[in-house]
Amino acid sequence: xxxxxxxxxxxxxxxxxxxxxxxxxxxxxxxxxxxxxxxxxxxxxxxxxxxxxxxxxxxxxxxxxxxxxxxxxxxxxxxxxxxxxxxxxxxxxxxxxxxxxxxxxxxxxxxxxxxxxxxxxxxxxxxxxxxxxxxxxxxxxxxxxxxxxxxxxxxxxxxxxxxxxxxxxxxxxxxxxxxxxxxxxxxxxxxxxxxxxxxxxxxxxxxxxxxxxxxxxxxxxxxxxxxxxxxxxxxxxxxxxxxxxxxxxxxxxxxxxxxxxxxxxxxxxxxxxxxxxxxxxxxxxxxxxxxxxxxxxxxxxxxxxxxxxxxxxxxxxxxxxxxxxxxxxxxxxxxxxxxxxxxxxxxxxxxxxxxxxxxxxxxxxxxxxxxxxxxxxxxxxxxxxxxxxxxxxxxxxxxxxxxxxxxxxxxxxxxxxxxxxx
Numbered sequence: 001x002x003x004x005x006x007x008x009x010x011x012x013x014x015x016x017x018x019x020x021x022x023x024x025x026x027x028x029x030x031x032x033x034x035x036x037x038x039x040x041x042x043x044x045x046x047x048x049x050x051x052x053x054x055x056x057x058x059x060x061x062x063x064x065x066x067x068x069x070x071x072x073x074x075x076x077x078x079x080x081x082x083x084x085x086x087x088x089x090x091x092x093x094x095x096x097x098x099x100x101x102x103x104x105x106x107x108x109x110x111x112x113x114x115x116x117x118x119x120x121x122x123x124x125x126x127x128x129x130x131x132x133x134x135x136x137x138x139x140x141x142x143x144x145x146x147x148x149x150x151x152x153x154x155x156x157x158x159x160x161x162x163x164x165x166x167x168x169x170x171x172x173x174x175x176x177x178x179x180x181x182x183x184x185x186x187x188x189x190x191x192x193x194x195x196x197x198x199x200x201x202x203x204x205x206x207x208x209x210x211x212x213x214x215x216x217x218x219x220x221x222x223x224x225x226x227x228x229x230x231x232x233x234x235x236x237x238x239x240x241x242x243x244x245x246x247x248x249x250x251x252x253x254x255x256x257x258x259x260x261x262x263x264x265x266x267x268x269x270x271x272x273x274x275x276x277x278x279x280x281x282x283x284x285x286x287x288x289x290x291x292x293x294x295x296x297x298x299x300x301x302x303x304x305x306x307x308x309x310x311x312x313x314x315x316x317x318x319x320x321x322x323x324x325x326x327x328x329x330x331x332x333x334x335x336x337x338x339x340x341x342x343x344x345x346x347x348x349x350x351x352x353x354x355x356x357x358x359x360x361x362x363x364x365x366x367x368x369x370x371x372x373x374x375x376x377x378x379x380x381x382x383x384x385x386x387x388x389x390x391x392x393x394x395x396x397x398x399x400x401x402x403x404x405x406x407x408x409x410x411x412x413x414x415x416x417x418x419x420x421x422x
């Protein structure tokens with residue numbers, strides 16, 4: 001049987017995630033049995049999703065929903081639509097969500113979901129039918145007190161609205177808290193769409209402050225110009241940084257004097273890509289990752305910086321706006337080079353932090369202003385960064401290992417207090 005295209009990367013992400021847990025656990029006095037429990041997903045649901053295509057043909061898609069750990073609260077995690085999604089990838093991403101929620105100290109466990117499809121090949125009506133049928137198939141394990149989905153790669157507030165509506169139809173009344181990342185009109189939170197990029201910038205500000213890097217005039221390269229990457233680019237530009245390079249799946253652009261981010265965003269909206277932007281030089285993804293710059297923000301997919309190109313990374317700070325963009329071997333190379341890596345479970349946690357705020361607002365039916373959301377987000381991201389940074393300095397480990405140590409300790413404590421039912 002031919003190996004699925006995304007299998008190798010998915011297996012690598014899962015391997016890296018498990019290895020990071022083991023490395024952090026080596027610095028803690030964890031019971032071997034508890035460690036094994038923390039490495040295993042609690043529940044993996046695989047579903048077949050039949051839909052009628054617009055031409056009347058029947059097609060079967062495959063979907064997943066994985067709940068990794070529920071010791072600290074209901075499961076939380078996005079749903080992605082991607083043709084290369086695999087169960088191994090979803091398991092790894094669910095585990096990352098467990099550690100992400102724990103490191104920023106919000107009362108959730110980790111989950112993740114996916115539908116194996118290329119959404120660009122589906123009409124809007126087909127996407128709606130696919131989303132609604134998938135929701136029906138996973139409805140037995142999701143709910144505002146059980147498992148709360150959110151947007152991820154190739155999903156958005158409209159997809160969340162379809163999920164909320166489908167779930168609510170089964171119960172006979174509206175349940176806005178079943179998902180986060182919803183449209184504002186349906187109980188979404190102000191600031192949620194920008195939260196991942198905004199939260200990432202808050203950690204970059206802290207990292208720069210702790211390392212003495214002056215942000216005004218600092219050069220920035222951003223791989224991935226979707227939601228997180230474009231928001232981070234805008235915010236960093238507002239702080240006086242010089243965003244010299246950005247990229248998307250179709251190519252990258254470079255301007256040593258700094259790109260006009262508003263103009264680049266308008267160009268991408270009009271053309272569907274940053275590639276071909278007139279006031280810049282084309283460059284490849286590989287060239288972007290190894291540019292001479294102060295700050296590198298990988299905001300695309302996993303395993304972009306590997307042992308083969310890590311030695312070429314020249315940034316002073318790497319902020320992982322994507323999940324798992326640096327392989328475990330590459331992480332060691334960057335650490336030995338003295339590059340400060342803000343790990344994904346901290347750097348991109350802004351999305352789940354504001355998802356938590358949205359969930360709280362939905363349950364209380366009381367909504368916050370944009371300023372209140374951003375103030376609470378900044379406080380949470382800054383205090384979490386400082387906890388991680390101080391532990392890393394004290395234990396002489398990388399920020400990633402320190403973040404995992406904090407996350408593992410919190411989840412292990414919850415597991416131990418609840419006990420093992422036999």
